[in-house]
Amino acid sequence: MKLVVLDSYAAVSNDLSLDCLNKYCDEMTVYDRTLPQDTVVRIGNAEMVIVNKTLLHKEVLEQCPNLKYIGLFATGYNIIDIDYCKEHGIVVANAPAYSTSGVAQLTFAFLMHFYNKVDQHNNEVHNGMWTNCQDFCFYDKGISELMGKTIGLIGFGSIAKQVARIAQAFDMRVLVSSRTRYPEYESNTLRFVDMNTLLKNSDIISIHCPLFPETRNLINQEAIDKMKPNAILINTARGPIIDEKVVAKALNEGRIAGAGVDVVSAEPIKADNPLLSAKNCVITPHIAWAGKETRARLIQIVAENLKNFVLGNPSNNVAK
Numbered sequence: 001m002k003l004v005v006l007d008s009y010a011a012v013s014n015d016l017s018l019d020c021l022n023k024y025c026d027e028m029t030v031y032d033r034t035l036p037q038d039t040v041v042r043i044g045n046a047e048m049v050i051v052n053k054t055l056l057h058k059e060v061l062e063q064c065p066n067l068k069y070i071g072l073f074a075t076g077y078n079i080i081d082i083d084y085c086k087e088h089g090i091v092v093a094n095a096p097a098y099s100t101s102g103v104a105q106l107t108f109a110f111l112m113h114f115y116n117k118v119d120q121h122n123n124e125v126h127n128g129m130w131t132n133c134q135d136f137c138f139y140d141k142g143i144s145e146l147m148g149k150t151i152g153l154i155g156f157g158s159i160a161k162q163v164a165r166i167a168q169a170f171d172m173r174v175l176v177s178s179r180t181r182y183p184e185y186e187s188n189t190l191r192f193v194d195m196n197t198l199l200k201n202s203d204i205i206s207i208h209c210p211l212f213p214e215t216r217n218l219i220n221q222e223a224i225d226k227m228k229p230n231a232i233l234i235n236t237a238r239g240p241i242i243d244e245k246v247v248a249k250a251l252n253e254g255r256i257a258g259a260g261v262d263v264v265s266a267e268p269i270k271a272d273n274p275l276l277s278a279k280n281c282v283i284t285p286h287i288a289w290a291g292k293e294t295r296a297r298l299i300q301i302v303a304e305n306l307k308n309f310v311l312g313n314p315s316n317n318v319a320k
Contacts, residue, residue: 001068001310002027002046006034006054011073011295020303021050024310040064048309050302051079053267058084069309071302075099076238077318078211085319092319093305097158098298099289103236104162106288107206110234110260113282115144147171152202154195154218155209155237156182163206164190175202178209199226204234211238219243224250230257236288239264248274251281262288 003025005018009032012018022028025048034042034054040063043049047066049056052073058081061067070080072094085092112118117140124130129138151167153160156178164174164185174190177198186192199205205227209215219233219242227233233256235242244265250256258280264273267286275281289295301316308315 152198160208248278
């Protein structure tokens with residue numbers, strides 16, 4: 001069978017390889033990136049395709065009648081027309097849980113930015129403020145401990161569970177709002193609550209839910225109005241889960257204290273994105289999954305999914 005990889009560069013870069021996929025196909029073509037207008041031609045008569053962010057909507061899939069398998073360099077699958085794939089028996093295999101450690105790590109990197117202000121103090125030291133200080137130290141009075149703070153987790157998949165474990169190690173309290181309640185995780189430091197309770201009582205709100213129609217603009221004006229004025233909002237999930245205009249306005253007006261986002265509504269970020277000019281907003285360019293170890297784990301899962309499909313036993317099929 002023929003395999004086409006449409007957008008390999010983000011996952012592979014210049015330090016990893018897709019050679020492990022060769023053994024599961026008769027012919028493999030790999031592209032660094034694919035423009036929308038080239039997608040159909042590049043897939044051609046291939047039976048198998050692997051994508052990262054290339055959109056495979058109905059209009060594309062209809063023109064690729066040989067397609068039987070779509071592999072994803074991702075956990076989320078909103079770029080695929082899942083209903084079409086279900087109707088036509090196309091397997092869609094995602095890569096769950098590969099980025100758990102990396103995303104949880106970045107979540108706390110954002111928290112350390114706001115609570116320890118390392119970059120701010122480093123800049124001030126290099127600008128001579130410590131050299132010219134009368135005392136042995138100087139510090140921003142905004143430094144604060146995580147111990148005793150409440151973090152609210154929206155969603156409770158593998159990443160949120162890891163964030164909860166780390167938060168508890170910092171002696172934080174954890175509130176969780178999730179479609180599924182897990183009694184085995186409840187304790188004196190972790191409670192499942194409704195969304196309103198989470199918004200009203202959290203010092204930090206961290207988003208870990210998928211992007212579905214019901215979660216689009218989940219953090220809207222109504223949600224902001226319920227949050228504490230000193231709350232920090234973190235989004236490492238999907239950009240459209242927050243209403244960026246509303247969040248930017250809240251930051252500029254001091255309605256919330258800060259935001260850390262690794263994802264935005266349109267990527268790469270557009271020059272007119274309101275978060276770029278918002279106060280106390282830290283933006284990273286979708287890097288939570290970018291660690292070499294994380295990407296190597298991803299490629300291993302993608303290869304295993306492909307192997308299982310070829311052997312007639314598909315794994316991680318989200319189009320059942």
